[in-house]
Amino acid sequence: MLSYRHAFHAGNHADVLKHCIELLLLDYLNQKDKPWWYIDSHAGAGLYALTEGFAAKNAEFNTGIGRLWQAENLSEPLQRYVSAVRAMNPGSELRHYPGSPWFALQCAREDDRLKLFELHPSDHELLAGNFEHVGRRAQMAKADGFNSLKSVLPPQPRRALTLIDPPYEVKDDYRRVPAALDDALKRFATGIYAVWYPLLGRTETREMPEKLKKLPANGWLRAELQVRTPARDGFGMHGSGMFILNPPWTLAGTLQSLLPELVELLGEDAGARFVLEHHSN
Secondary structure, eight states, X not given: OOOOOGGGGTTSHHHHHHHHHHHHHHHHHTTSSSOOEEEESSOTTSXXXXXXHHHHHHOXXXXXXXXXXXXXXXXXXXXXXXXXXXXXXXXXXXXXXXXXXXXXXXXXXXXXXXXXXXXXXXXXXXXXXXXXXXXXXXXXXXXXXXXXXXXXXXXXXXXXXXXXXXXXXXXXXXXHHHHHHHHHHHHOTXXXXXXXXXXXXXXXXXXXXXXXXTSSXXXXXXXXXXXXXXXTTXXXXXXXXXXXXXXXXXXXXXXXXXXXXXXXXXXXXXXXXXXXXXXXX
């Protein structure tokens, strides 16, 4: 199935969580002069218009970046995130939202590289157009991201952040994520791996993090943001999570203060809450 288009959800509460953590991970890699690779298994279009097309239909960005756009007294990680979004929005109006590859490009230095996979033909065409100006810094392929990870692991610089962000429109995605990571760790045991997943009223979203905890990494971190009480009928996404394998040692402390702030800013009812777990081997 290739019906999913991330443009419908661009800039929503799930994107805020995902991209705040992505920036924290890339900024950590930038603490050293050595180059890194950013690998994205489901890159999407890379850039989204919010005032027209798919994103404007449901305007989900109003539940996410829209709440932070004019907010004051944000913590440093949220200021960093909002500043990254402002970099592509000249003036005061929120018109565009960057996808995960675009955040990575903003962090990338001269010798850092982006490896982007996107199977959807329309999104791949948009991705190629949005990144055609960056030259050899970004390599794009119209390919299945799960199967393609083995083609770029281990990375030449032996430093990388791999983001796995499938649409989960089919149940098999919940099986393929742990399987792909198990293989990736065998090829490149020390890389940082970040998985995004939705919080839904289905057993797969509860079971997959437990499977990820059992993978042979040096440690793991689980961060979830629930913005509303789950619907009684189980319909709809009430939040999302990020699962990090081999997380930086600083990440848990940063999220300990960031997640309550996101609950306060993005929560929609009394059911808003967060989960933060981490373990080091």
